[in-house]
Amino acid sequence: MSRHFAHLAYTPGVRAEQRRYNGNEMPPTAAGATPELGDGERAFIAARNSFYLATVSSTGWPHVQHRGGPGGFLKVLAPSLLAFADYGGNRQFVSVGNLADNPKAALILVDYPNRRRLKILGNIEVCPAAAADPALLQAVTASGDPVAERIMRIRVAAFDWNCSQHITPRYTVNELAERGLMP
Secondary structure (H helix, E strand, O other): HHHHHHHHHHOHHHHHHHHHHHOOOOOOOOOOOOOOOHHHHHHOOOOOOEEEEEEEEOOEEEEEEEEEEOOOOOOOOOOOEEEOOOOOOOOOOOOHHHHHHHHHHEEEEEEOOOOOOEEEEEEEEEEEHHHHOHHHHHHHHHOOOOOOOOOEEEEEEEEEOOOOOOOOOOOOHHHHHHHHOOO
């Protein structure tokens, strides 16, 4: 776990529960330099074709959305900067509206076959695609993609590799075919 993640996630209430259930707190942490995604995180992100995006409303209620696309649609633009093109969906705009009120968000990326999970905390800037820097738009889209409505830029505040104990392996049709399990 990165010290950045523990610094942000281990609130006084969390530490109290650690003492209650573990008999002690996890080691104390201090804020440090901006966290940087390493080669392992970059490769993991580049291989994902989906993730879950959690935001919080102005009334304090959490909201989780699934985001999906071709493998690597979530781009690592710099060691602490991610981005993806956001397309029209159910037209509710819950995540976008929540981010307008509070830019803090969490992403959970899962590799089901290999039972690995990466949690990312960050601040998201929502940029209308029509007003986005052309280089940014080009970095997150490919020819043949639908027209993006927005670009979501995520400044990574912290990340953590999470316990794999309860991840049930799941496979896409392509992953089954790669393993010779499809006719």
